Amino acid sequence: MATGGRSKRPEPAVGSCSVNIRVRYAETDQMGVVYNGEYFTYFEVGRVELLRAAGISYRGVEEEGLKLVVAEATCRYRKPAHFDDLITVKTTLEEVGRTKVAFSYEVSRDGELLAEGGTVHVAVNEEGNPVRIKGKLAGALGLV
Secondary structure: OOOOOOOOOOOOOOOEEEEEEEOOHHHEOOOOEEOOOHHHHHHHHHHHHHHHHOOOOHHHHHHOOOEEEEEEEEEEEOOOOEOOOEEEEEEEEEEEOOOEEEEEEEEEEOOEEEEEEEEEEEEEOOOOOEOOOOHHHHHHOOOO
């Protein structure tokens, strides 16, 4: 019996994922504080691990002819991380569209929030033109 409504989109394979990272000396300034730009690298680590937990890899996405380019990135710094800290990056899938995907991030140390941010990515082809998210990535993100 038909419901008359639109079919519900499948759930993504993984909604969030956490990964631990040990702060390296090279990521800090002379005061031993993590340089602000390093948080975007931590976000990338979290994003890659979320996709891996969903059963796909960035390399696999690129092999299917897609690249996820960063269209927007934000970070709010709350407390500093230091050399040799063990930090946790929690990555959450926030929004999925036909051509874009958004993630949020929380960086913490022993449960204390250090930074939070977000990124928006647009799927593009080899020529750099926006394209519909397809293949394994679409399945992992709950688009199919």
